[in-house]
Amino acid sequence: MVSPSQKRHAAQGLVAAGWSYPRFGDRGRGPIQKEPPPVPKTKPSYSPEFKREVLAYQASTGQSQKEAAEHFGISANSLRTWQRRAKAPLGAPEPGAASETPEAELRRLRRENRVLQMRCEILKKNGGHLPRPIRERFAVILTMKETYPLTVLCPVLGVSRSGYHA
Secondary structure (H helix, E strand, O other): OOOHHHHHHHHOOOOOOOOOOOOOOOOOOOOOOOOOOOOOOOOOOOOHHHHHHHHHHHHHHOOOHHHHHHHHOOOHHHHHHHHHHHHOOOOOOOOOOOOOOHHHHHHHHHHHHHHHHHHHHHHHHOOOOOOOOHHHHHHHHHHHOOOOOHHHHHHHHOOOHHHHHO
16 A cells, blocks of 8 residues: 555655565664574583693784684683783682782771661651651651661652752
8 A cells, every 4th residue: 555655655666666665663773583593592601621722822823812713703801801811820819809908998888887787776666557648757867866867768768868958
């Protein structure tokens, strides 16, 4: 079936021979693919022996990472990761992982503990349930804001701090 706009465009010479209007989902980007190309479920896993063999090959031949990766059919990123891990001592944290001193970790854990204790106390004082209407939540915040900081009260009661101050 030919629409009136298609007839008008054909009469004006806007439609070339063999051209047809794209289907709805097409958006002019070519034919619609019925099935997307297959996507691998997981990335391939390589044995430690294979990784050592690839690293030894690259070191002995002096090839670049890209050339060695192409030779073995692996990605250059995988080879780069293997090299980085091989240079690190055993049991060392991954590069880029934040290392925390024991004192800093203790301070962080104590702070988290205080916040969790406050959250439990807030819920206990409310009888273990949160008030439904927002006005009741704001009333609870008004009564407890002298005892607990708003940074703890608002998330526990499901209210944004900006909503409370508005």
